[in-house]
Amino acid sequence: LNYFTPVALFPYYEVMIKRPARRVSLKKSPVPVLFVIGQFDNAIPKNDLLQQTHIPDKAFIYILSQTGHMSMMEEKEKSNTILENFLNSI
Numbered sequence: 001l002n003y004f005t006p007v008a009l010f011p012y013y014e015v016m017i018k019r020p021a022r023r024v025s026l027k028k029s030p031v032p033v034l035f036v037i038g039q040f041d042n043a044i045p046k047n048d049l050l051q052q053t054h055i056p057d058k059a060f061i062y063i064l065s066q067t068g069h070m071s072m073m074e075e076k077e078k079s080n081t082i083l084e085n086f087l088n089s090i
Helices: 006-018 023-028 046-052 076-089
Strands: 033-038 059-064
Touching: 033 046, 033 076, 059 076
Parallel strands: 033 059
Antiparallel strands: none
16 A cells, blocks of 8 residues: 655655654643554564553553554554543543
């Protein structure tokens, strides 16, 4: 599946590479944080994300077994259900 045009890919990756770390935001979050982790994520390895799940005071963690980095497109229905359940729980 091709979600981005070739012209859009370069600036997309450039912005993603230059974005600042948000670990401080996770620590200071007054609300629960949702982590939806793809088993096959090559952009942010699962083990790196699992370490970040301990930063916020309260975290909801889901690992999708058929997903890489873009669960909202790769497992759309599961991702939507996870998000809906999370929002209803808070």
